[in-house]
Amino acid sequence: MLLLRKYVEAYTDQYKKASEDVQAYVESPINAYLLVKRLTTDLQVVQDLIITNTESIADIDKLKPGLKFPSDEDLNGAAMALARLQDTYKLDTSSLANGEINGVKCAAELTAADCFELGRQSYTNADHYHAQLWMMEADERLKREVNQTVERSEILEYLAFSTYKLGDVGLALDLTNKILELIPTHERALINKVYYEDEIATRNAAQPKGEDGSILTSVQNKTEDMLFYEALCRGEIKPSDEILAQLKCRYTDNGNPFLKIAPFKVEEAYLDPKILIFHDVMADNEIATIKALARPHFKRARVKRYTTDALNISNYRISKSAWLKEIDHKHVADVVQRVEDMTGLSMETAENLQVVNYGIGGHFWPHYDFATKGDPKAFNRFERKRIATVLFYMSDVAQGGATVFPYLNIAVWPKKGTAAFWYNLHSSGEGDLHTAHAACPVLTGSKWGIYDTK
Ligand SMILES: O=C(O)CCC(=O)C(=O)O
Numbered sequence: 012m013l014l015l016r017k018y019v020e021a022y023t024d025q026y027k028k029a030s031e032d033v034q035a036y037v038e039s040p041i042n043a044y045l046l047v048k049r050l051t052t053d054l055q056v057v058q059d060l061i062i063t064n065t066e067s068i069a070d071i072d073k074l075k076p077g078l079k080f081p082s083d084e085d086l087n088g089a090a091m092a093l094a095r096l097q098d099t100y101k102l103d104t105s106s107l108a109n110g111e112i113n114g115v116k117c118a119a120e121l122t123a124a125d126c127f128e129l130g131r132q133s134y135t136n137a138d139h140y141h142a143q144l145w146m147m148e149a150d151e152r153l154k155r156e157v158n159q160t161v162e163r164s165e166i167l168e169y170l171a172f173s174t175y176k177l178g179d180v181g182l183a184l185d186l187t188n189k190i191l192e193l194i195p196t197h198e199r200a201l202i203n204k205v206y207y208e209d210e211i212a213t214r215n216a217a218q219p220k221g222e223d224g225s226i227l228t229s230v231q232n233k234t235e236d237m238l239f240y241e242a243l244c245r246g247e248i249k250p251s252d253e254i255l256a257q258l259k260c261r262y263t264d265n266g267n268p269f270l271k272i273a274p275f276k277v278e279e280a281y282l283d284p285k286i287l288i289f290h291d292v293m294a295d296n297e298i299a300t301i302k303a304l305a306r307p308h309f310k311r312a313r314v315k316r317y318t319t320d321a322l323n324i325s326n327y328r329i330s331k332s333a334w335l336k337e338i339d340h341k342h343v344a345d346v347v348q349r350v351e352d353m354t355g356l357s358m359e360t361a362e363n364l365q366v367v368n369y370g371i372g373g374h375f376w377p378h379y380d381f382a383t384k385g386d387p388k389a390f391n392r393f394e395r396k397r398i399a400t401v402l403f404y405m406s407d408v409a410q411g412g413a414t415v416f417p418y419l420n421i422a423v424w425p426k427k428g429t430a431a432f433w434y435n436l437h438s439s440g441e442g443d444l445h446t447a448h449a450a451c452p453v454l455t456g457s458k459w460g461i462y463d464t465k
């Protein structure tokens with residue numbers, strides 16, 4: 012009973028602290044992780060909090076009644092989001108643990124136990140690369156901790172095993188010997204020692220292990236395509252000078268008399284396929300209305316599996332969506348009309364407007380907006396081919412969050428009030444395979460968009 016009271020008190024304190032941190036948490040993935048550790052309830056809440064943040068203390072307050080201790084699943088989601096950010100934006104583990112992102116201090120420091128927890132979760136995901144990084148960091152931090160937050164032998168055990176999985180048996184053995192210096196009777200260490208020594212003796216050591224079918228997030232396991240995608244997200248890749256030289260900016264009225272007075276400001280981002288950026292196409296008050304209308308209806312985005320036709324939550328698309336109709340508000344109808352004016356395409360076949368919010372770590376892996384060949388539904392008469400896509404940005408994003416086209420080497424950076432527009436199909440009606448695109452993970456801040464396909 013006493014123990015229970017202690018838990019509740021500790022938790023209440025954590026909760027208070029977490030609420031104060033909300034603003035800071037919006038700024039930093041590390042704070043997001045700490046926040047999840049402090050007040051998660053269930054997976055849905057983690058998704059709301061860390062993955063697609065809710066931006067306000069009122070939202071956090073709503074969670075109060077259901078508070079429970081963070082589950083393994085919650086912490087796991089947080090660790091995966093952090094690993095994604097770490098890889099994509101080449102974030103250094105020690106700096107992250109110091110609460111720094113790209114040289115700017117924006118979060119509290121992690122304890123050795125926090126680092127240990129991140130390592131343990133990575134290990135559970137068979138992500139031995141990040142497990143090793145975080146366990147090494149935990150060990151470093153532990154040396155400096157007066158009140159030690161975790162047992163060194165536990166760190167060393169995970170560290171030895173991930174090191175072994177990454178192929179360095181010699182180091183795994185050294186680490187295991189260190190455990191035995193601390194606890195000479197450590198049972199698992201004694202068994203592993205013999206095992207590692209055997210491996211070394213049979214010179215079987217060079218082979219990295221660990222193909223157990225689980226998620227591969229380690230840098231070692233990344234394909235060239237993934238590494239290229241991440242470089243694009245970091246803004247390191249550009250189209251050739253020849254291609255850039257052909258791009259123009261212009262005013263356009265699309266032959267529409269109404270637009271003669273206020274033509275659109277259009278910037279070409281690519282010519283074939285045509286990708287255009289429209290500047291200043293949403294007013295601040297429209298953005299405020301649309302965010303407010305969408306907020307109560309947000310649900311974690313789901314992805315259709317064509318094999319089962321079921322809509323699933325998936326790690327390759329992490330964001331919240333809500334759908335709005337023209338009748339919901341004049342501002343929605345105005346935006347729908349604007350899409351028609353911008354594109355010259357009728358909105359009759361369009362889906363409702365999808366409002367999307369990505370929080371820290373939120374992203375959408377490279378994909379097409381039209382049904383691809385392998386998808387039997389592509390030939391279903393109910394499944395429309397999406398001719399074009401319009402994407403309005405309703406926020407700037409402090410760091411990360413670009414829309415990138417991996418086959419075209421271009422990155423479009425979100426800017427409040429602008430919109431990107433592209434055709435997904437060739438004029439023949441066939442899908443244009445160069446239109447593959449993705450939403451890079453948000454590193455700091457929050458990304459808001461309206462997504463409309465027609
Ligand atoms: O948010 C983005 O940058 C792209 C989103 C997207 O491609 C989609 O929702 O289909």
Ligand SMILES: [Fe+2]
Nearest residue numbers: 378379380448
């Ligand atoms: Fe898309």
